[in-house]
Amino acid sequence: MPEAASAPALRATIGDSEFDRDTAVTPREPGVYDIDLSAGWTIINAVNGGYLLAVLGRALADTLPHADPFTLSAHYLTASQPGPAVVRTQTVRTGRTLSTGQASLFQTDDQGREVERIRLLASYGDLGALPDDVRTSAEPPAIPPMDQCFGPEDGPAPVDGSSAIMDRLMLKLDPSTLGWALGKPSGKGEMRAWFGLADGRDHDPLSLLLAVDALPPTAFELGLKGWVPTVELTVHVRSRPAPGPLRVSITTRNLAGGFLEEDAEVWDSADRLVAQSRQLARARLG
Amino acid sequence: MPEAASAPALRATIGDSEFDRDTAVTPREPGVYDIDLSAGWTIINAVNGGYLLAVLGRALADTLPHADPFTLSAHYLTASQPGPAVVRTQTVRTGRTLSTGQASLFQTDDQGREVERIRLLASYGDLGALPDDVRTSAEPPAIPPMDQCFGPEDGPAPVDGSSAIMDRLMLKLDPSTLGWALGKPSGKGEMRAWFGLADGRDHDPLSLLLAVDALPPTAFELGLKGWVPTVELTVHVRSRPAPGPLRVSITTRNLAGGFLEEDAEVWDSADRLVAQSRQLARARLG
Numbered sequence: 001m002p003e004a005a006s007a008p009a010l011r012a013t014i015g016d017s018e019f020d021r022d023t024a025v026t027p028r029e030p031g032v033y034d035i036d037l038s039a040g041w042t043i044i045n046a047v048n049g050g051y052l053l054a055v056l057g058r059a060l061a062d063t064l065p066h067a068d069p070f071t072l073s074a075h076y077l078t079a080s081q082p083g084p085a086v087v088r089t090q091t092v093r094t095g096r097t098l099s100t101g102q103a104s105l106f107q108t109d110d111q112g113r114e115v116e117r118i119r120l121l122a123s124y125g126d127l128g129a130l131p132d133d134v135r136t137s138a139e140p141p142a143i144p145p146m147d148q149c150f151g152p153e154d155g156p157a158p159v160d161g162s163s164a165i166m167d168r169l170m171l172k173l174d175p176s177t178l179g180w181a182l183g184k185p186s187g188k189g190e191m192r193a194w195f196g197l198a199d200g201r202d203h204d205p206l207s208l209l210l211a212v213d214a215l216p217p218t219a220f221e222l223g224l225k226g227w228v229p230t231v232e233l234t235v236h237v238r239s240r241p242a243p244g245p246l247r248v249s250i251t252t253r254n255l256a257g258g259f260l261e262e263d264a265e266v267w268d269s270a271d272r273l274v275a276q277s278r279q280l281a282r283a284r285l286g
Numbered sequence: 287m288p289e290a291a292s293a294p295a296l297r298a299t300i301g302d303s304e305f306d307r308d309t310a311v312t313p314r315e316p317g318v319y320d321i322d323l324s325a326g327w328t329i330i331n332a333v334n335g336g337y338l339l340a341v342l343g344r345a346l347a348d349t350l351p352h353a354d355p356f357t358l359s360a361h362y363l364t365a366s367q368p369g370p371a372v373v374r375t376q377t378v379r380t381g382r383t384l385s386t387g388q389a390s391l392f393q394t395d396d397q398g399r400e401v402e403r404i405r406l407l408a409s410y411g412d413l414g415a416l417p418d419d420v421r422t423s424a425e426p427p428a429i430p431p432m433d434q435c436f437g438p439e440d441g442p443a444p445v446d447g448s449s450a451i452m453d454r455l456m457l458k459l460d461p462s463t464l465g466w467a468l469g470k471p472s473g474k475g476e477m478r479a480w481f482g483l484a485d486g487r488d489h490d491p492l493s494l495l496l497a498v499d500a501l502p503p504t505a506f507e508l509g510l511k512g513w514v515p516t517v518e519l520t521v522h523v524r525s526r527p528a529p530g531p532l533r534v535s536i537t538t539r540n541l542a543g544g545f546l547e548e549d550a551e552v553w554d555s556a557d558r559l560v561a562q563s564r565q566l567a568r569a570r571l572g
Contacts, residue, residue: 070517070545070566071361071517071518071566073359073361073407073518073520075357075359075378075386075407075408075409077378077379077386078379092361092363092402092405093363093364093402098517100361100363100405102405116378116379119378119386119388119407120407121359121361121405121406121407121518122361123361123517123518127543130542130543130544130545131543131544132543133541133542133543133544134541134542134543135508135541135542136539136540136541136542137474137475137538137539137540138539138540188423189423222421231356231357231384231409232357232359232407232409232520232522234359234518234520234564236518236545236547236564236566238540238542238543238545239542239543252423253422253423253424253559254422254423254424254524254559254562255419255420255421255422256416256419256420256421256422256524256525256558256559257413257416257417257418257419257420257524257525258416258417258419259356259416259522259524261522261562272542273539273540273542276540276547276564278520278522278562278564280356280357280522
């Protein structure tokens with residue numbers, strides 16, 4: 001799909017963009033949705049976990065009486081493939097401020113059996129109804145200006161078999177977390193980047209679900225190679241993001257026993273911490 | 287139950303302790319377990335969320351082919367009461383290294399209706415089978431020696447209606463995170479303590495689930511009063527804990543819009559990071 005790589009004449013908008021079209025779910029019956037998982041969001045041939053989270057998140061937003069994801073916990077069971085899938089949701093509890101739901105994504109295997117890919121629990125609310133108080137002690141990550149950062153288009157593909165999703169993202173990595181791409185990983189479990197959608201679509205809570213799982217794994221800076229499959233990923237969406245690019249910072253403190261955690265913070269252009277996530281992933285020790 | 291508060295003549299052991307008896311589940315049929323939730327683990331009249339996690343964790347350990355919780359994500363739906371409850375589990379997927387399951391805890395209300403209290407997704411494995419490599423950059427929290435820390439028995443109850451669970455825990459709070467108890471909260475979202483079971487039982491993966499949700503809320507040090515109900519809590523168990531007391535450090539970076547996250551790290555006596563957790567909780571703004 002080379003058209004996505006060229007700069008669009010007009011910026012895409014929330015609701016009318018490739019991300020929206022590729023995460024749109026079609027109701028089949030109450031609580032059951034069909035989707036064709038796009039090959040446009042694959043990374044090294046696997047469908048990106050954040051894209052899948054956005055698909056499930058959109059289905060639950062339709063099922064539940066509240067529209068905004070507040071906290072989603074996804075367990076990744078088997079690797080999703082581009083192509084048809086079905087999302088089955090369940091309303092677990094509805095409340096005044098929060099509602100809780102469950103969703104699973106299934107695909108049909110070669111033998112015609114339905115295989116579950118992901119299952120998640122999530123609580124939804126109304127971000128617009130939250131009071132305006134912010135008493136955060138967190139500070140935005142120190143990332144150099146965007147023109148001093150580097151994207152996949154600025155050099156040879158640092159990851160073999162580089163991937164369709166990169167055409168759809170605006171990803172500019174902090175050079176101080178790019179040692180791995182030059183064969184000199186820093187040894188620190190850090191990855192930082194400016195993040196947007198290539199077609200200029202601004203962010204909403206659903207695209208934040210994409211943002212938390214779109215950077216190269218911190219394991220690369222820890223000197224590991226190969227992919228780092230997610231076991232479980234939990235996201236908290238804390239605020240509706242302001243227009244403009246996001247800054248994403250990912251940190252790993254504990255690589256042990258073949259597993260590591262990746263903590264992501266997502267900051268918007270108004271210097272607000274709009275999402276926090278943590279995943280447990282498996283490290284392929286060389 | 288005053289006998290729990292006095293020092294036992296013999297240390298309790300894993301498998302033969304009040305914590306083990308009070309989290310024991312009785313199989314009713316495959317995947318369904320009965321339990322009588324003990325009033326001994328209540329905090330301000332609510333059953334402690336970590337105790338409930340241990341109950342669900344024990345049921346899933348029985349259901350799944352793997353015995354050790356690796357990652358559990360719980361959504362708290364309604365407040366549990368001491369008394370009879372039923373845990374319904376489901377095996378979602380079994381694999382060689384990891385198995386995934388789901389569990390819900392139900393109680394019957396005054397009208398005889400079954401009400402769901404908590405639902406969780408969890409992936410289990412075998413902690414003993416993990417390789418020994420540790421490349422963590424995390425460092426244990428700086429907590430003063432235990433005899434310079436303070437527990438509920440060292441002064442007037444800092445929380446109104448102080449609670450049965452305190453008789454069952456060995457909790458010694460770092461004085462630098464105790465300002466709230468003296469009416470002078472530090473304004474920092476930090477809480478640190480030595481943590482053990484009062485009867486001397488050593489720790490195992492199940493009691494780590496208790497450890498991550500047993501300290502006073504960081505919100506107290508941020509100057510908030512009143513309780514801080516958990517919306518969602520995810521724990522990663524990273525290693526089997528060594529014998530001896532644990533150190534627990536809890537940090538909040540982002541109090542905003544009436545919600546806050548609490549990140550817990552649990553360290554064992556061998557200076558190993560044995561569990562990490564994050565919860566999203568509601569703050570009652572005064």
